[in-house]
Amino acid sequence: MTTFLIDLSPGDMKRRLGDALGIYVDAMRYPRGTEDQRASMWLEHIRRRGWTAVAAVEVPDHAVDDPDAPPLAAAPMLGVAYGYCGAPDQWWQQQVVQGLERGGADRAEIAELTNDYFELTEVHIHPRAQGRGLGEALVRRLLAGRTEPQVLLSTPEVDEEANRAWRLYRRLGFTDVIRGYHFAGDPRPFAILGRDLPL
Numbered sequence: 001m002t003t004f005l006i007d008l009s010p011g012d013m014k015r016r017l018g019d020a021l022g023i024y025v026d027a028m029r030y031p032r033g034t035e036d037q038r039a040s041m042w043l044e045h046i047r048r049r050g051w052t053a054v055a056a057v058e059v060p061d062h063a064v065d066d067p068d069a070p071p072l073a074a075a076p077m078l079g080v081a082y083g084y085c086g087a088p089d090q091w092w093q094q095q096v097v098q099g100l101e102r103g104g105a106d107r108a109e110i111a112e113l114t115n116d117y118f119e120l121t122e123v124h125i126h127p128r129a130q131g132r133g134l135g136e137a138l139v140r141r142l143l144a145g146r147t148e149p150q151v152l153l154s155t156p157e158v159d160e161e162a163n164r165a166w167r168l169y170r171r172l173g174f175t176d177v178i179r180g181y182h183f184a185g186d187p188r189p190f191a192i193l194g195r196d197l198p199l
């Protein structure tokens with residue numbers, strides 16, 4: 001099998017939504033059925049300004065140079081990542097602003113962090129394809145050429161930052177924006193991380 005990284009157009013994402021959500025649920029080890037709750041949200045995100053998505057797909061070696069092979073956008077998916085420009089009417093930004101306020105940040109600091117950023121919303125690699133650099137490759141592709149001065153993301157807190165997501169973000173130079181934050185309606189603590197762009 002040969003692995004390719006591809007850009008997903010809005011149409012590709014709509015067509016492949018079931019596969020992308022399947023990877024998300026398997027990667028996060030969420031119960032089956034979670035994808036049904038998430039589908040409308042992922043579709044709504046496609047309409048947000050600056051929405052960009054990438055995927056890792058795999059193709060049998062014999063099909064790589066076959067002109068009659070199906071397009072890469074239809075090939076089996078190993079991973080998916082997407083994001084969009086942050087904006088004040090987005091729930092996530094409102095939560096982050098609240099967290100910054102609670103942490104004592106002043107207006108100018110909050111504005112500097114939230115006025116112009118790319119939100120790295122999702123990055124997931126199927127468990128069978130994790131640990132070979134695909135997550136990093138997807139994040140690099142997604143962030144390449146972004147015009148925003150920074151990127152922000154949230155990730156669940158984990159003891160000692162000991163999981164692949166944390167290792168990836170630290171390796172890519174993400175630093176703490178807020179730690180131990182509780183998003184409304186979620187009992188788990190999250191970290192908000194960020195870094196300047198370009199990567």
Ligand SMILES: CC(C)(COP(=O)(O)OP(=O)(O)OC[C@H]1O[C@@H](n2cnc3c(N)ncnc32)[C@H](O)[C@@H]1OP(=O)(O)O)[C@@H](O)C(=O)NCCC(=O)NCCS
Pocket residue numbers: 027028123124125126129130131132133134135136137154155156163164165166167168
């Ligand atoms: C987090 C996640 C996206 C990272 O993707 P990944 O492809 O597994 O990991 P990376 O791209 O960081 O790969 C690096 C790992 O591959 C290994 N690797 C092997 N070959 C490699 C190569 N050619 N280049 C880079 N890394 C390579 C590295 O040693 C490293 O191992 P380590 O994580 O044990 O230190 C993925 O593990 C995942 O989907 N996890 C579950 C869902 C999740 O947590 N999503 C993020 C929520 S915020």
